[in-house]
Amino acid sequence: MWKSFVNPGWVIAAILAIAFSWFAITWLSPWQLNKDHDIKERNQRIEAAFEADPVDVNTILAEGYTPEKEWTRVTMTGHYNPDSEILLRLRPVDGTPAFQSLVPFTLDSGDTILVNRGWVPAAEGGTRVPSFDPAPAGTTTLSAMLRTSDPATESTPLEEQGYTMVQTIHTPQIAEVTSQDLVSPYAQLLSDQPGVLHPIPLPMLDRGNHLSYGLQWIAFGIMAPAGLAYFLYSEIRERRRYRDEQREMETLTSVSTDSSGSSDSTAASPDESASSTAPEVSAAAPAPARARYGQSRKNPWAE
Numbered sequence: 001m002w003k004s005f006v007n008p009g010w011v012i013a014a015i016l017a018i019a020f021s022w023f024a025i026t027w028l029s030p031w032q033l034n035k036d037h038d039i040k041e042r043n044q045r046i047e048a049a050f051e052a053d054p055v056d057v058n059t060i061l062a063e064g065y066t067p068e069k070e071w072t073r074v075t076m077t078g079h080y081n082p083d084s085e086i087l088l089r090l091r092p093v094d095g096t097p098a099f100q101s102l103v104p105f106t107l108d109s110g111d112t113i114l115v116n117r118g119w120v121p122a123a124e125g126g127t128r129v130p131s132f133d134p135a136p137a138g139t140t141t142l143s144a145m146l147r148t149s150d151p152a153t154e155s156t157p158l159e160e161q162g163y164t165m166v167q168t169i170h171t172p173q174i175a176e177v178t179s180q181d182l183v184s185p186y187a188q189l190l191s192d193q194p195g196v197l198h199p200i201p202l203p204m205l206d207r208g209n210h211l212s213y214g215l216q217w218i219a220f221g222i223m224a225p226a227g228l229a230y231f232l233y234s235e236i237r238e239r240r241r242y243r244d245e246q247r248e249m250e251t252l253t254s255v256s257t258d259s260s261g262s263s264d265s266t267a268a269s270p271d272e273s274a275s276s277t278a279p280e281v282s283a284a285a286p287a288p289a290r291a292r293y294g295q296s297r298k299n300p301w302a303e
Helices: 008-051 057-063 171-178 210-267 270-275
Strands: 073-080 086-088 098-107 112-121 139-147 158-160 163-166 182-189
Touching: 008 210, 057 073, 086 171, 098 182, 112 139, 163 171, 171 182
Parallel strands: 086 163, 112 182
Antiparallel strands: 073 098, 073 139, 086 098, 098 112, 139 182, 158 163
């Protein structure tokens, strides 16, 4: 019986079930679970940042910035370098086409950190830079949140509408464009700070559905081979029942034929019996086969 399952249909089904299970459990589920883990850690850092007092940015830079310190609230004193301002393009805010102002800020300690002043809505269908206030001159103190630099991309800065524009906040690239020696993180201004435009909104402290999606992919990965095993079991059970019914029908056919032959022999006259030189042999009729699959499972012998 098992040899009958070695055919293209069952082999392809087994390969697809195993491949889907492996992909769901080893890639799709960890992808969603890791996103849930990252969002949970981000939310904890944001909550902790607003529960604690702001820290001097020079203290964090002296200790060494790590991604675990992202979203830390800091204070910094220094001055803007408005002549080195660049714009971040193709980064909508709350679904609105926008440009973000990025200006180097020189600290009193001598280090220079990139400051995201916020965003302004794009004009003329989302392609033109609107007019906005420049960064203030002179020494000022700012309150901001540290952010980790974006990963490097292959996009190159461009000169358009009188501004230098980039597509990512990758501080090494911006340092090269502005000829400023920038530290690795950048600062995102909070509301009501000198030079802020429309402040970048903070993320919603919501974990979303990533945890449930991750668990669902695990469940799907288990259900795929389990479903294949169920179909195999159903096929084997059907074939065994079909085999047993065929044997039963063959037995009934044989018994019916033997009984009919005995009755005919008893009713025959002696003369007819004597004149018969070659006895007639009645062959048993083959048992009719019931279709294994179909609309009806009616026993043909019930009638």
